[in-house]
Structure formats: C-alpha cells, structure tokens
Amino acid sequence: MNLRTFKHGIHPADGKALSANEAIRDFRPTGEMVYPLNQHIGAPAQPVVAVGDPVLVGQTLAQPGGFVSAAICSAASGTVKAIELRRTVSGKEALSIVIENDGQYTPMPGVGERRDYTALSGQQILDIIRDAGIVGQGGAGFPTHVKLTMKEGVQPETIILNAAECEPYLTSDYRLLIEKTDRVLEGLQVVLQIFPQAQAVIGIEANKPEAIRLLTEKTAALPHISVQVLKTKYPQGGERMLIHAVTGRDIHSGKLPIDAGCVVLNVSTVMSIRAAVCRGIPQIAAIMTVTGEGAASPCNVSVPVGTSHRELLAFAGGLKGEPEKLISGGPLMGVAMVSLDVPVLKTSSAILAMPEDEVARWEPTACIRCGRCLRACPEFLVPPMMAHAADNGDLGAFEKVNGMECIECGCCTYVCPAKRRLTQSFRTAKTAVNAKRRAAAAKK
Amino acid sequence: MVNISTSPHIRSGLSTATVMQDVAIALMPALLMGVFVFGLRALLVILLCAVCCTLTEYLYRRLMKLPQTVSDGSALVTGLILAMNLPASVPLWIPVFGAVIAILVVKQLFGGLGQNIMNPALAARCFLLISFPALMGAGMPAVGNLLGPDALAAFGQRMTTLAVDATTGATPLQMLKDGQSVDLLQAFFGFHSGCIGETSTVAILVGAAYMLLRGVISPRIPGIYLAATVAFVALFRAVTGEPLTGNYLLGQLCTGGLMAGAVFMATDYVTSPITPWGQVIYALLLGLLTALFRVFGSSAEGVSYAIIIGNTLVPLMEKVTIPRAFGKRGVAR
Numbered sequence: 001m002n003l004r005t006f007k008h009g010i011h012p013a014d015g016k017a018l019s020a021n022e023a024i025r026d027f028r029p030t031g032e033m034v035y036p037l038n039q040h041i042g043a044p045a046q047p048v049v050a051v052g053d054p055v056l057v058g059q060t061l062a063q064p065g066g067f068v069s070a071a072i073c074s075a076a077s078g079t080v081k082a083i084e085l086r087r088t089v090s091g092k093e094a095l096s097i098v099i100e101n102d103g104q105y106t107p108m109p110g111v112g113e114r115r116d117y118t119a120l121s122g123q124q125i126l127d128i129i130r131d132a133g134i135v136g137q138g139g140a141g142f143p144t145h146v147k148l149t150m151k152e153g154v155q156p157e158t159i160i161l162n163a164a165e166c167e168p169y170l171t172s173d174y175r176l177l178i179e180k181t182d183r184v185l186e187g188l189q190v191v192l193q194i195f196p197q198a199q200a201v202i203g204i205e206a207n208k209p210e211a212i213r214l215l216t217e218k219t220a221a222l223p224h225i226s227v228q229v230l231k232t233k234y235p236q237g238g239e240r241m242l243i244h245a246v247t248g249r250d251i252h253s254g255k256l257p258i259d260a261g262c263v264v265l266n267v268s269t270v271m272s273i274r275a276a277v278c279r280g281i282p283q284i285a286a287i288m289t290v291t292g293e294g295a296a297s298p299c300n301v302s303v304p305v306g307t308s309h310r311e312l313l314a315f316a317g318g319l320k321g322e323p324e325k326l327i328s329g330g331p332l333m334g335v336a337m338v339s340l341d342v343p344v345l346k347t348s349s350a351i352l353a354m355p356e357d358e359v360a361r362w363e364p365t366a367c368i369r370c371g372r373c374l375r376a377c378p379e380f381l382v383p384p385m386m387a388h389a390a391d392n393g394d395l396g397a398f399e400k401v402n403g404m405e406c407i408e409c410g411c412c413t414y415v416c417p418a419k420r421r422l423t424q425s426f427r428t429a430k431t432a433v434n435a436k437r438r439a440a441a442a443k444k
Numbered sequence: 445m446v447n448i449s450t451s452p453h454i455r456s457g458l459s460t461a462t463v464m465q466d467v468a469i470a471l472m473p474a475l476l477m478g479v480f481v482f483g484l485r486a487l488l489v490i491l492l493c494a495v496c497c498t499l500t501e502y503l504y505r506r507l508m509k510l511p512q513t514v515s516d517g518s519a520l521v522t523g524l525i526l527a528m529n530l531p532a533s534v535p536l537w538i539p540v541f542g543a544v545i546a547i548l549v550v551k552q553l554f555g556g557l558g559q560n561i562m563n564p565a566l567a568a569r570c571f572l573l574i575s576f577p578a579l580m581g582a583g584m585p586a587v588g589n590l591l592g593p594d595a596l597a598a599f600g601q602r603m604t605t606l607a608v609d610a611t612t613g614a615t616p617l618q619m620l621k622d623g624q625s626v627d628l629l630q631a632f633f634g635f636h637s638g639c640i641g642e643t644s645t646v647a648i649l650v651g652a653a654y655m656l657l658r659g660v661i662s663p664r665i666p667g668i669y670l671a672a673t674v675a676f677v678a679l680f681r682a683v684t685g686e687p688l689t690g691n692y693l694l695g696q697l698c699t700g701g702l703m704a705g706a707v708f709m710a711t712d713y714v715t716s717p718i719t720p721w722g723q724v725i726y727a728l729l730l731g732l733l734t735a736l737f738r739v740f741g742s743s744a745e746g747v748s749y750a751i752i753i754g755n756t757l758v759p760l761m762e763k764v765t766i767p768r769a770f771g772k773r774g775v776a777r
Contacts, residue, residue: 333451385762
C-alpha cells in the first residue's frame with residue numbers, strides 16, 4: 001500500500017488498545033453544567049441569557065463576540081444559576097454560564113429535526129454552522145464557520161478529513177469512524193456542498209484497518225471522496241504534516257491551510273457539522289476517551305459539553321488507585337489538570353489517568369548535543385539553538401532560529417536523553433514573542 | 445494531589461546514561477582486541493584511564509559542590525577513548541596524567557558535559573603527544589602475526605606479564621609513508637604496533653555496526669570522513685607525483701587512527717555539529733586535514749589533530765547551516 005507521511009516525527013507507545021474496542025456510550029449527567037465563554041480561539045462569546053432564565057437543550061446561551069468567535073449552546077435543560085468566574089481545564093478562571101441541570105434534557109423545538117442539506121446554499125450552511133457554535137475539535141478550537149468562510153475568489157481544492165488521530169491513547173475519532181461511518185461521510189458531503197469544486201480526502205493512519213476498510217468500501221460510490229492511508233507516526237495529524245502527506249504542499253506559521261488549497265477538518269468537527277446541518281443539533285456534545293493505565297475501565301463516551309470532569313470520570317468507572325497525573329487530552333499535547341472539578345469543553349477529547357508521571361521521574365540534565373531532537377522535529381527546527389535563545393530570554397535569537405515555527409508537538413522533549421524540558425521553554429518564548437508582536441501592533 | 449506540568453507528559457526510555465552505555469559497549473571489541481594484541485599491559489592502561497577519568501570527574505564535582513554527574517557514564521567513555529589512543533607501552537603515570545587533563549582541563553573547566561569545545565580524550569592525547577613524544581611513540585609491537593606459528597606462545601607470554609616489551613616496531617602507517625607496502629590482512633585484523641584501540645579495523649567496525657544499529661550514531665560523519673580522507677590523499681599523492689597504489693590507499697583506511705577516529709571520535713556528540721549540513725562540512729574538513737597531515741606532515745599520523753581542529757570550528761559550521769524550517773523550504777526566507 002502506498003503510505004504517505006511527513007519527515008521526522010516519533011513512534012511512542014500508542015496505548016489505544018485500552019479503549020479501541022469500547023463502543024461510544026451516551027452519558028446524561030445530572031450535576032450543574034458550566035460553560036466558559038472563551039472555549040474557542042477569538043473573542044469570548046456574549047451571554048444572551050440572564051440568571052434565573054429557563055433553558056432547553058440546544059438553546060443559545062451566548063452569541064459570538066465578534067467575527068472570530070463562536071456561539072455557545074446549552075447541552076442540558078434547566079435554569080441559569082449564575083454567570084461567574086469558574087476554573088477551567090487550563091487552571092485559569094474564566095467567565096462562565098452555570099446551568100442548574102433539571103436532568104430532563106428537554107429539547108428546544110426544532111432540535112433533532114431532519115433537514116435536507118442538498119436544498120441549502122453554501123451561505124445557509126455556513127450560517128447554520130455559525131449559529132451552532134461549531135469549533136475545531138482537533139485541539140485549538142478555531143471557529144469552523146470562520147475557517148470555512150473564503151476570501152473573494154478563493155476556493156479550496158482539497159477538503160482533508162483529519163482522521164489520523166495520532167495522539168496516543170485517544171480512540172474517540174476511531175470509534176466514530178467505525179460506528180458512525182455514514183454520518184461522517186454525510187458530514188463531508190455537507191462540506192462539499194459548500195465547495196462543490198473541491199475533492200475530499202480522508203487522511204487516516206494505517207493502524208486503523210477496520211476504519212480504513214469501512215471508509216474505502218463506503219466511499220467507492222462517492223466520486224468526490226477518497227481515502228488516503230498514512231504511515232502511523234506522531235504528529236501525523238498535525239495540520240501542516242497532514243497537508244504535506246496528502247498534497248505534498250508545505251505551509252509555515254505565516255500561512256493558512258487555504259494557501260495550500262486545503263481546508264482541514266477533524267472527524268468530530270465534521271460530525272458536529274453534520275448534526276447541525278442535517279439534524280438541527282448545535283455543538284453540545286464532545287466524544288471523549290476516558291483512559292490511561294490509571295483508569296478503572298477505559299471507554300469512549302459521548303459527553304454533554306459543560307459536564308464536570310469529576311462526574312464524567314465517575315460515570316466511566318473511576319480511577320484505579322491514585323494517579324500521579326490527570327490529563328485533559330493526549331499525553332503529548334494534553335493539559336495536566338489541577339482538579340477534576342472543571343467542565344468538559346467543546347474541544348475536550350480525553351481524560352487520561354497516568355499512574356506514574358514520567359516527567360517527575362527525570363530531572364533535566366545537560367544537553368549532550370546528540371541531535372535526536374533535530375531528527376524528531378517535524379518542522380526541521382534546531383531545538384538546542386532555540387532552547388539556548390529561549391532560556392537566555394533572547395527573543396530575537398529565538399525568532400531568528402525559526403522558533404516561531406514550533407508547533408509544540410513535544411517530539412523533541414519526548415526523545416531527549418538529557419530529559420530537557422524543551423517544549424516548555426519554547427511555549428514560554430513563543431508566548432513572549434506573540435505578546436511583543438501584539439504590543440508592537442497596538443502601538444501602530 | 446496530582447502532578448502538574450506542561451506537555452508532553454511522556455518520555456522515551458533513553459537517557460544520557462543509556463547512550464553512554466551503548467558507546468562503552470561499542471568500544472569493547474576494539475579495546476579487547478587491543479588487550480589480545482598487546483597483552484595484559486594494555487588492560488592495565490585501559491583500567492587506569494577509566495578509573496582515573498571517573499575519579500577526576502567525581503572529585504571535581506564534589507569539591508566544587510556541583511551536582512554529581514559521574515553516573516551519566518560520560519567520564520567513563522572518555523577514559524575508554526583515551527586508553528584507545530595510548531600505546532600499551534606508556535609509563536603508568538601517563539594514563540593518570542592524561543585522565544586529569546581530559547576531564548579536569550578539557551571538560552570540567554569548560555563547564556562539564558556538553559560544554560567542552562574539544563573532545564576531552566583527543567585533546568588530552570594531543571597534549572601528551574606534544575609534551576612527551578618519546579613516550580607516546582609507536583610502542584610495543586603486536587604479539588605476532590595473525591596466524592603465525594609463534595602467535596599463541598607470544599600471546600601467552602604477554603598475558604602473564606605487565607612488563608613493557610622494549611623493542612619498538614614501526615607502525616604500518618609509518619611504513620606506508622616510507623614507501624613500503626603493508627600486509628593489509630594483518631592490518632585489518634589489527635596485528636601491528638600502534639595505540640591500544642586503533643589497530644583492529646574489524647573490531648572497530650563491529651563497534652560501529654552496533655552503534656548504527658542502536659541509532660547512537662548516523663553514518664553521515666564517519667562515512668564522509670573516511671571517503672574524503674581517501675579522496676584527498678589520492679589527490680595530494682597525485683599532486684606530489686608519488687606512487688599511488690591500492691595498497692597505499694587501503695592501508696590509509698585500515699592503519700593508524702583513522703577508523704577509530706572516524707567511528708568513535710569524529711562522532712562525539714558534544715564536539716561535532718548537530719545540523720545535517722554542518723556535519724557534512726565537518727566531515728569533509730576532517731578528511732582534508734587528515735590527508736594534509738598524513739601526506740605533507742612530518743608525522744605519519746594526523747587524525748587526532750584534524751579532529752580537534754575541526755572541533756573548534758563546530759560553532760561556526762552550525763551557525764551557517766541552520767536548516768530551513770518546514771514550509772520555508774524552496775521559498776525565500
């Protein structure tokens with residue numbers, strides 16, 4: 001088979017066997033639901049409900065706070081209990097709408113009703129996606145309607161469905177691909193309805209043979225959709241790596257996928273588009289994997305957005321012993337959680353319970369200049385030079401050695417025999433450079 | 445309480461100590477061959493180097509109240525490489541003195557592991573070579589021919605005494621320089637006079653294969669270095685008009701310190717470039733310098749000097765060979 005990929009990258013133990021065979025279970029929590037207003041890239045959403053208001057499933061709680069922003073809809077029915085600061089997954093506090101969940105899950109009229117997408121225009125579909133508050137579920141949470149809104153005269157050639165799921169342990173996309181294959185493909189066709197000239201390519205890693213078989217079989221009769229099997233390698237699902245593997249075109253930090261003629265969408269995102277356009281259901285659920293060697297019974301769950309991680313974990317069978325680390329997301333790019341009392345976001349993908357924290361086991365030591373990081377970096381960067389600049393606070397030098405191209409995938413840090421915390425240094429330096437750039441732009 | 449840190453949250457099993465362990469394992473065939481060829485005395489020199497390097501590192505870190513690094517194994521590897529570069533016939537204070545120079549002066553005073561600008565073992569060897577040329581000379585002849593009738597008897601004798609064999613033999617590299625031809629098979633297996641770990645090409649290649657297989661080194665630096673040396677030697681011989689035979693060229697590869705230098709010293713992480721093109725330039729430069737020294741120099745050997753001169757230019761080579769970032773390739777920066 002012709003396996004495409006990118007250069008460099010790593011092969012960590014994938015841990016997917018823990019949960020890959022567990023069918024997605026539906027979960028209807030009864031506890032309070034919390035909706036931070038900034039769970040996407042761009043301006044925070046603006047609340048359109050007030051404390052005391054009754055809400056129904058699918059009801060808009062907050063509308064976009066600008067063009068690059070996203071609406072937020074309720075996943076439960078009940079009443080608005082508070083609009084206040086609440087701790088989020090990242091550990092920071094954010095203004096959030098809190099819903100007292102009545103446990104009834106009474107839907108808004110129209111939610112769940114069938115709609116024929118073929119009768120809709122591209123603009124009508126974009127409006128539905130915007131109102132449904134759909135954001136990219138690959139991690140960043142970029143508003144999908146913004147991604148799909150093209151400049152005058154620009155049309156994508158390739159819609160790439162990111163089915164790589166290269167993060168170890170995560171299996172939610174895989175489950176969707178094998179359980180809801182038809183819906184995923186219908187979602188892709190909805191996107192193709194917006195861009196009739198485009199071809200859709202499903203980029204999927206070779207370690208998912210069952211999904212590849214189903215997709216290949218079901219796309220045989222669909223002329224605009226094809227399957228591209230990719231080598232199993234992290235970070236194959238990184239946007240730039242995926243575009244390279246599928247089209248052979250390369251973009252850097254100053255460019256967008258559309259500059260390579262591409263729009264890249266995650267499996268869950270396409271599922272959300274399908275649910276919004278074909279069933280009138282806004283983005284109110286996250287498909288999550290509750291897993292790790294510290295999870296009592298690893299599984300995949302369809303979780304209403306806003307659910308407390310603590311309630312989700314209890315539903316999923318709880319923990320096996322005391323984990324040293326709890327991660328929201330995968331082991332390479334996920335966020336370590338301070339507390340389980342934080343809400344599930346639209347971009348949430350997993351709870352990973354690690355019995356042992358490998359980071360704590362190793363103290364960073366001197367760089368031996370072995371060069372393994374250079375051979376792992378999918379961006380062809382020189383991590384030791386970046387770290388030297390970053391650790392000395394020399395932001396100019398950091399930019400000069402292409403530091404801003406770092407995608408924070410963690411490959412360099414994973415392979416480093418000296419156990420240096422490279423990605424952490426780069427993240428700090430990138431944040432500082434971005435702050436400097438914003439300050440400079442504000443002055444002008 | 446749960447731990448908090450930024451991603452990534454997993455690490456590969458590799459550590460500096462496991463990497464150094466692999467290098468030490470890879471050095472074993474060459475060193476064992478040295479003991480086989482030069483006798484028990486060689487083993488004594490190897491042990492002295494290893495112990496003194498490790499001890500120097502331990503004492504320095506301890507006395508300066510710095511974090512103890514002796515367990516990373518880098519000092520041990522330096523000791524083994526230093527021993528590889530000494531003739532078995534050296535007086536026993538030489539390994540001790542060399543170890544102190546390597547670890548204290550060349551490595552620790554520059555900031556320890558990762559900070560030294562020259563390969564500690566090689567810089568120490570060059571220091572000893574300049575300071576005590578008579579003691580660092582060709583040294584003991586090999587125990588005998590590979591399959592000679594007296595080989596076993598001579599070997600038995602060497603393994604029961606620590607005394608130095610006073611007779612000195614010309615190294616095959618010197619013979620090549622003097623216009624003689626060498627027995628390539630003997631040279632390939634390492635039955636000739638020279639430094640402890642450098643004589644047996646086959647043993648060094650076994651070590652190289654192990655390191656390549658384990659991903660400790662890439663073939664880029666040693667491959668280009670060896671090829672460049674042969675090419676430049678051929679070029680210079682052509683320029684000088686001296687006869688250029690297959691025996692001469694292959695002899696250049698299998699005798700002297702070239703193979704050991706290319707496999708174990710030119711590939712030293714700390715003192716070689718990390719950028720791919722930097723590595724190419726570095727290896728080419730080492731080949732050029734080695735050929736210059738071997739063809740035009742007063743000594744037959746030139747590998748050690750070539751490598752430490754190359755070491756000092758590494759920061760410059762890296763600076764001009766920063767790779768283009770992904771997505772910036774093929775387009776103007």
